[in-house]
Amino acid sequence: MRVAPARAVAFDTIRAVHESDAFANLLLPTSISRAGLSASDAALATELTYGTLRRQGTYDAVIAIAADRAVHDIDPGVLDALRLGVHQLMSTRVASHAAVNESVELARASAGRAASGFANAVLRRVSRDTPGEWMSRIADLARSDDERISLTHAHPVWVVRALRRALAAEGRADELEALLTADNAAPRVTMAALPGLAERPDDARHTPFSPVGFRLEGGDPEAVIAQAQGRVRVQDEGSQLAALALTRAVPVRAGERWLDLCAGPGGKTAVLAAEALAHGATLEANEISPARAGLVRKAIAGVPLEVPVSEQDGRVRAGEAPGEYDRILVDAPCTGLGALRRRPEARWRKAAADVPELTALQIELLGAAVGALKPGGIVAYVTCSPHLAETAGVVAEVRREWGEALEEVSAGAVVTALSDSDPNLAPQADGSGRAQLWPHRHNTDAMSISLLRRV
Incomplete structure (x- = not known):
């Protein structure tokens, strides 16, 4: 099975971010240009890359439950394919079969046939429940309110606390979740x-x-x-x-x-x-x-x-x-x-x-x-x-x-x-x-x- 060019570019960029400490905002435009993506495919590659990276902490919590193992025990390439698939299942309108099948193919290309079976099982497990059900499930795992916010808003706990203190200095601590939500939204081009x-x-x-x-x-x-x-x-x-x-x-x-x-x-x-x-x-x-x-x-x-x-x-x-x-x-x-x-x-x-x-x-x-x-x-x-x-x-x-x-x-x-x-x-x-x-x-x-x- 051939992976769609937009997903391939997104996956390669995500891998470079994790393998080589690349910066997505610098690498992605070059990768899109080299792949000759159309405007619509470029927009999809951008959404898949940025969305997957932004909400990585949330998706890792979902993957850990669906795979019944810690994410650090999963092959890095397979893990990135899973993250990309979970993002499509939970946060986009991409058809479930396309999200699953192409992510499975990325896992297979990264780590072989056995990895594709594992990825298929994990993603089909994720696809059986709604995003809301998964968000409730990971929130229930939290040991503190800060950890709940961290998991559901995809910010490390230390960042949650630092941002709350900065807002509190202006008497705006109650705006924390609005700030975290804004962090997870694609900014308009200025x-x-x-x-x-x-x-x-x-x-x-x-x-x-x-x-x-x-x-x-x-x-x-x-x-x-x-x-x-x-x-x-x-x-x-x-x-x-x-x-x-x-x-x-x-x-x-x-x-x-x-x-x-x-x-x-x-x-x-x-x-x-x-x-x-x-x-x-x-x-x-x-x-x-x-x-x-x-x-x-x-x-x-x-x-x-x-x-x-x-x-x-x-x-x-x-x-x-x-x-x-x-x-x-x-x-x-x-x-x-x-x-x-x-x-x-x-x-x-x-x-x-x-x-x-x-x-x-x-x-x-x-x-x-x-x-x-x-x-x-x-x-x-x-x-x-x-x-x-x-x-x-x-x-x-x-x-x-x-x-x-x-x-x-x-x-x-x-x-x-x-x-x-x-x-x-x-x-x-x-x-x-x-x-x-x-x-x-x-x-x-x-x-x-x-x-x-x-x-």
Whole structure:
């Protein structure tokens, strides 16, 4: 039996994610192009890949019951075929026979005839009951309320707890399940017209918060991007706001010198470059990873401004330039808990034990950036994570280190001023001006933005 191309692409991508730590959002478009999938097949491959990866924890609980064995005892290739099949049975309108038969064929191709019999038995067991019955069954296995939420909403327990604490800091703990549901929904494509270089198409709908954001009512985004020669791009509205918060926090003086310290993959760099060009500033970028530095160069190719891109550790790069910059963006490496809609595998790759090492790096990067500011200069500290240790905790530690030499500018006020409509940013419990965006409230990634001025 021949597996449909869309399912084959989805399976191969899922295997690469688990075998090689590939990123689905980077690999899948290339795989779709190489396979020559039609628009409808590309959409199916995307849904199957992202949906399977997002809800992996839920599907693993179902598979463990149906197979009567722990998932770590199942051959990895067979397990991925089962996950793909269970996703189709529980969360799509794909016919049961197609979901079962083609997933069985994927298991056979991965591990042989015996594996196909096992996969067939498991998937037919799953297909006999409704998704609702399976969800009730796995919820009954939970030993605590957090574990129940984890199993039914497909987020690790430590992530559930971290997100609840972050919401509670705004008095919104009761919104946890709404946030988890939003994390499991495919985000709409949001685009940015680089300021001063491109305009929104006439038939596009302006996004509510970013002055350069829009969404297409229909049509192919790639066609719009190609026509604009790199001056229109796909970019989450929260990412747009993070860059604009830095450039518009205070009026720009001609001749300012800016630095994007952790620039990869370059979306925010492109916005900064357009803003620098419009206001007579200069911009430099830095990215420690050569591959991501290449993405930065590609992202800024459509901006007629020379932007040198260095490839250093950001702590070293900033440390070599004490007191030289007027504005610095620190888009720090983080857990990525704010972008789980777009990077579905991220929730399964990190653990609570990873947070201390990340926060130590974040503190060092932000501290080095402050040291590279001129008096009066501003640094934007940005994470695509709402985790309080990575956001408020890092800022508080750096402010303690610098004392009265550092003051906070209200990023919440800046973001609100950028918006056509109220972004509904609640005051932070720590009394800071940090702006925290949310998927379920703003339809953006859960971006955290803090602005600090050296005085």
